[in-house]
Amino acid sequence: MKQGRNTTAKTEILKLINQSDVALSHAEIQLSLEGLCDRVTIYRVLDRLTEEGRIHRIVNIDGGVKYASCTGCSAVHQHSHIHFSCQKCKSVTCMEGIEPAFSLPAAYQISEVNFTVSGLCPQCA
Amino acid sequence: MKQGRNTTAKTEILKLINQSDVALSHAEIQLSLEGLCDRVTIYRVLDRLTEEGRIHRIVNIDGGVKYASCTGCSAVHQHSHIHFSCQKCKSVTCMEGIEPAFSLPAAYQISEVNFTVSGLCPQCA
DNA sequence: AATGTAATTGCAACAATGTTGCACTAAAGA
């Protein structure tokens, strides 16, 4: 969880993600950035920000990847909340605080969770 | 949910998936098939089988896609069970019967769910 | 069993997404 260098690309990408109320894909970020940096750099910055615990990676129900800010990750860095994926407007939203309850046989060692619910968001329903 | 034609490719692919105790990826299926048909055909057969409700599609925690048979989908075709993804042996297993409990605000219309738990499976732990 | 038709297939071409190697650039500690 050590901090890396603060570059223009990193600053701008983090700002974009933090200011958005929905999760953003690499493609969406690249569009917003308007050529500020190379697409490879965006991939690397997203990896780094995830590594540093500033953002978290979301695998959507269609397999696409999006990134969202890490609000409420003050003490422990954990993301077991639900992500809602709207089939109409394609938005992916972090349902902060809503965590599913489940239990697996003790033989399974859990280290990560990805829970996506898909359907229609309040705006599209 | 109507049945399509029964071709060699469809029969073999379904057999592979049904006989496997873990979910299979397109690449794994193509390997097992040893050139029985084109890779495009595999994609199309997998789509068709999913459409027909014979198998179900699993989006893994890393974004990869796998397919598993539909056991226990007798009456209603539903797949809200958990999928366990082992970080070591890379296997994805359907945890039949284990469904997470959660609740979203009423404004959200739910139609599909994908829940993946990642960690170490009993064999690898 | 032979026939007709539409579903299915193979192939080539394309698109989207992500990764890697390497030379060059620049952040930040000394």
Place this chain on the structure above:
DNA sequence: TCTTTAGTGCAACATTGTTGCAATTACATT
């Protein structure tokens, strides 16, 4: 300011999935 090395751009590549179209084949009907 200098030095070190993390970060970047670019080109090249890999993987995964999609599409159009002509050729094939399952199977319902004769």
